Amino acid sequence: MLRRLFVTFALGLAVMLVLAACNGDDDADDIDNGNGDSYNVEMGEFYFDPDELEGSAGQDLTIELENAGTQVHNFTIEAGEARGDDFDAWPDSEVQLELEAEESDSLTFTLPDEAGTYEFVCTIPGHYESGQWGTLTVE
Numbered sequence: 001m002l003r004r005l006f007v008t009f010a011l012g013l014a015v016m017l018v019l020a021a022c023n024g025d026d027d028a029d030d031i032d033n034g035n036g037d038s039y040n041v042e043m044g045e046f047y048f049d050p051d052e053l054e055g056s057a058g059q060d061l062t063i064e065l066e067n068a069g070t071q072v073h074n075f076t077i078e079a080g081e082a083r084g085d086d087f088d089a090w091p092d093s094e095v096q097l098e099l100e101a102e103e104s105d106s107l108t109f110t111l112p113d114e115a116g117t118y119e120f121v122c123t124i125p126g127h128y129e130s131g132q133w134g135t136l137t138v139e
Contacts, residue, residue, distance in 0.1 A: 044068040054136070057112065087135075
């Protein structure tokens with residue numbers, strides 16, 4: 001009897017773990033700004049979540065940023081520069097929003113007319129090197 005109870009408990013626990021793992025990441029929720037593509041993005045020490053964004057060429061992209069960290073962070077796409085390999089140079093003026101700890105704000109900009117993969121970073125010294133960067137794919 002005790003063995004049957006243990007097996008039932010273990011199977012139930014295994015099913016719960018599988019279901020929890022398949023639930024997915026809700027942090028990458030798209031939001032609709034009615035004029036293009038939008039995302040909610042959290043930043044902190046030393047990450048962006050999600051760290052992969054997509055948008056449609058020539059459309060507006062709105063990013064609702066929340067600094068969940070304990071220090072200043074920024075979301076930056078530098079014009080004509082890419083720190084990592086295999087990234088296209090951003091063809092427009094720099095895009096940047098800096099937030100103090102626990103602040104939130106939104107940023108809207110127009111994506112390039114041509115498809116490409118761009119890098120967004122935190123330009124606070126040491127943050128990029130600590131892994132605070134992501135990719136923006138324009139389709």
